[in-house]
Amino acid sequence: MIGGLFIYNHKGEVLISRVYRDDIGRNAVDAFRVNVIHARQQVRSPVTNIARTSFFHVKRSNIWLAAVTKQNVNAAMVFEFLYKMCDVMTAYFGKISEENIKNNFVLIYELLDEILDFGYPQNSETGALKTFITQQGIKGQTKEEQSQITSQVTGQIGWRREGIKYRRNELFLDVLESVNLLMSPQGQVLSAHVSGRVVMKSYLSGMPECKFGMNDKIVIDKQGKGGTTDDAGKSSGKQSIAIDDCTFHQCVRLSKFDSERSISFIPPDGEYELMRYRTTKDIILPFRVIPLVREVGRTKLEVKVVIKSNFKPSLLAQKIEVRIPTPLNTSGVQVICMKGKAKYKASENAIVWKIKRMAGMKESQISAEIELLPTNDKKKWARPPISMNFEVPFAPSGLKVRYLKVFESKLNYSDHDVIKWVRYIGRSGIYETRC
């Protein structure tokens, strides 16, 4: 198991050091600093073995978190734990920075004591942790409160406490998708997938039982067979989508999903990620990028890029940004664009073209002339792909929320009383076109 956990600043100074196992000595702290943080070359692996001691590290801004062990630990678990650790810290004091860590070092030690015991991760749900790890102390607890805390921390529903009350029962569902594309210069889709998340903000009283439904092809097809013929006729076809794979928050009953493919759960309070999914079929690619690069002699490059929006004309895409890489020996750039603003950024070796808004089924174009310094470098310019960023108000995978039902038998509110909000946002993930 994890033998110790260290947090360093960018200079390699230790901010937090907690050792759980006897086989990890103080020299481990220095070994990581010398061999990884101060190493000259780029990090070649997130797992480093130095003198039979293994170091796992992740970096958040310029803070290094390193877990150390001398055993054959579950490596995936260690990384998951480090991410979780970051989440917990962020939930407690915001951004992970040197200052915040120094300001909260007592709290961090307290958290580390609680969520890692002898190197074994324990309950790390911030909802539960916040009930008893605070900076105010927990003097005034009654006996009932104490046992409620412990039963929550160890309980089956470790992510939610009892006795939550809201005057207005309300929930927000965000379907956030990032659409990824790799396209060849000829416009052939090399790979495309959508990775989506359903984020839920729940403000519900009591211990509500929820059921979530979407236009999952498997469910719809099953219902179609089930007998409700008129409904099936409507909803099958392109209405439903094929989900390649999905993962759920730990509140979702996985065995039920496995057997019936129904998503039922008791949600945590506040914001959390209900599920993640991935689709690869019938993706709506919101934009098409058509590049044209021509080398004119050895010292000039002509670039023309056309973007076409491919969705309903009534919808508006926002925050559109096209990034056209330029060679390292660029000496000057002239740009002409029909819409938005374009600028050559020498420090980033790219032309950045920004458009605030663009409706569906439109087209825009940029052309640039790039002057090059003559070089004797034999190696050809690598031509990095043209990348794009945008935000669209629909789900490129075609996913639709069909329902989210709330049942709370003990309190007297019903599904109809809950106010529900659903929102779809599609963003670009890695959306690249080779040129």
Next chain:
Amino acid sequence: MTDSKYFTTTKKGEIFELKAELNSDKKEKKKEAVKKVIASMTVGKDVSALFPDVVNCMQTDNLELKKLVYLYLMNYAKSQPDMAIMAVNTFVKDCEDPNPLIRALAVRTMGCIRVDKITEYLCEPLRKCLKDEDPYVRKTAAVCVAKLHDINAQLVEDQGFLDTLKDLISDSNPMVVANAVAALSEIAESHPNSNLLDLNPQTINKLLTALNECTEWGQIFILDCLANYTPRDDRESQSICERVTPRLSHANSAVVLSAVKVLMKFMEMLPKDLDYYGTLLKKLAPPLVTLLSAEPELQYVALRNINLIVQKRPEILKHEMKVFFVKYNDPIYVKLEKLDIMIRLASQANIAQVLAELKEYATEVDVDFVRKAVRAIGRCAIKVEQSAERCVSTLLDLIQTKVNYVVQEAIVVIKDIFRKYPNKYESVIATLCENLDSLDEPEARAAMIWIVGEYAERIDNADELLESFLEGFHDESTQVQLQLLTAIVKLFLKKPTETQELVQQVLSLATQDSDNPDLRDRGYIYWRLLSTDPVAAKEVVLAEKPLISEETDLIEPTLLEELICHIGTLASVYHKPPSAFVEGSRGVQHRRLPPRAGSVESAESPDVGQSGPSEAPPAVIPSQGDLLGDLLNLDLAPPTATVPSVQPSMQMGAMDLLGGGLDSLMGDESDTLGGDIGGSPSMGAGLGAAPTAMPAALGGAPPVGGGLGDLFDLGGGVGMPTGFYVVPKTLWLPAMKAKGLEISGTFARRGGIIQMDMSLTNKAMSVMTDFAIQFNRNSFGLAPAGPLQVLTPLSPNQTIDVSLPLSTSGPVMKMEPLNNLQVAVKNNIDVFYFSCQFPLSLLFVEDGKMERQVFLATWKDIPNDNEAQFQIKDIHLNSDAASNKLQGSNIFTIAKRTVEGQDMLYQSIKLTNSIWVLAEMRVQTGNPNYTLSIKCRAPEVCQFVYQCYEMVLKN
């Protein structure tokens, strides 16, 4: 006000000031002071001097302060054991506290203090806490047992904590169960043979129930523990798999990977024809792909594991090639791993896409990545024959870029392509030669030199090229030197007239001026070879090389099996067994996949069939043909034995030797083989010179001549036994009956070892792997003495010759006919059955020569009814020759009598099961028909013994 100020106090007299503050009456001030102490501790300052003062702050109702003091205690108790005792009372008291959080805190902290005296006091509170009413305390106590075990294992056993811990597996709270499982697993690891984690169907059921309810971390502990269990049968295996599969949709990647581990392991037990098996395979792909959308560090762990999974079960991800395409912004470690997997998944179906990608990658920035991409193109060519041409042209394009490292990598892989497809792409050699000057890496230089030597006859100026390398011979690395030596010898053998000087130069450089024993020895071998028998030299040096196999960097199967059992862990990231990086006893246990589902029907000798895939020996033993190829062309790792470095004094002989060699080489060009080798006077001179020079050169080492002789014997006679007659291979299993697998074979007895020689031919379209063999019971208890060693996958149209050693210790059952053997052969496709008949002479043992007296007595003793008479016709041998021939097959002539022009041979045979067979053979001069009388206590063997006689004498 924030806590960061505590980090800034660096003034002198700090410790003194802190002491004062710690002893202050004000609570706030005390707390501040403790915080400062902890901050100093964190940055590595020694604040152990404050021990008594800090411990004094322990008795407080302020939980935050208490936790800080505990933190301090855990760090320094070891250095101040006597004072740490002061804290014991507070701990014991806290363990009785009404607040469960404090009880748990106390027991948790106490376990972290590694001081013997404190440990003694820990036992009682721990015992109580293990039975505490509050689950939070119980789950903490469970881990505490593991802590205590780490400090004092004996104590834990004596106090019976292990049993209490086992009881906790049945606890009502899932988190307690999970922690108990984690603690038990860890303790069990340091007692490999104890039956601590006594996993049985009941406990497994409990674990599976807890799995649905506990935290994500608990699920990992439970899944990792489940992976150590071996289900009793395929039913149980399936039912566990069914209950584990829902975990594949968990958001936590570690849960997913641990579930994959359990499934991969238990799947091994499921029969392949089961529907569920296919379903499971299909279910595994999507979660593995989803892992690739996790954060890069996790992606890396996932990719390293996928690399293993793809090697074990390529079918799972064969359609998912695209997800492994490299993204421009992937961290380099992710890129390199993806590339590796792409090559493993490359097949005829997707090769076009893969090549297009690889070409793209070859223009990236990172040098390592580009090199790997170029190498990958070469591997694709070797793996997918149809793509070879495209790959070669892609590589040529890349060479045109003139980017130094790209060119060098390309040349290295082109060499391999030449070896895979000889006489196909040699037209590119000219292009390669243009880049000779830019090569500065040993591997690339060596590859280029190999190419020049191998194709010397097509390269007009090969001698010039090689000569140019020779100038800086001593500055080259060993790899290049060895290659240069071989290449020049090849050149000499191909164009002897023009290159005599060159070869002498390199031989003298290698043998006289080098300190490297490998190089020197190789030099001597060539020298001897060229001087003693140039024809043989030609046959050896220019021998046809075995084709290289497609998968060059597969993980060796036993290691792969072990690593599959460690999916998700560090071992799977390093691709090394835990014992390679874990100290002490932990992890020394080697994990094994459960034996493959019992698909061979005759289960009489289960150990043999099941050991098939898992017990294949780790070392790849090259066939003898390979050995020679290696010796000449590949660079073996330097052997550890050192040769005394005596400067040879061979100069005088050199000229003669080569002169002689050259003559006969030239003269021999048109001669048929075996013409006048060694007969020419010049050869004689050459031979004569050798022994005189050798002792001086090698001191006490055995004469090289003899060594060489051995070497060639080895190479020459694979199928030649010392005297045992081997029936030519016959077809045993036609491809029609075995889904494309064709087996022909024969039996042989070599040096007392019975061997079954088989040729396996793949006449199907797909690659065959996972071969295993099993015999049904038979009359003489023949059974495989080892696993069937088919080390490389058998690709379509390939034939592999294997020799399976047999023992006679297997189960016995009388067969009809007596020498019938029923065999089952398994591969990744199916199980096939056939039967064959072995010659009884296989079982004639070497010590079958009976004493004369005994023979007489036995002969009389066996009733005459048991005597059988046979005629052996058309033998044109005299009795002595026949007797000699028979002796080769362990039929021993004890006595010979000549009566009236008739030779009477008395012979004895002993079978492996100690049955004696006596025979009398009458040979009449001039009569080609022999009369054979056989007497044996088991008369049914006579018929088969007669067959052996006939077979041996007639061939």
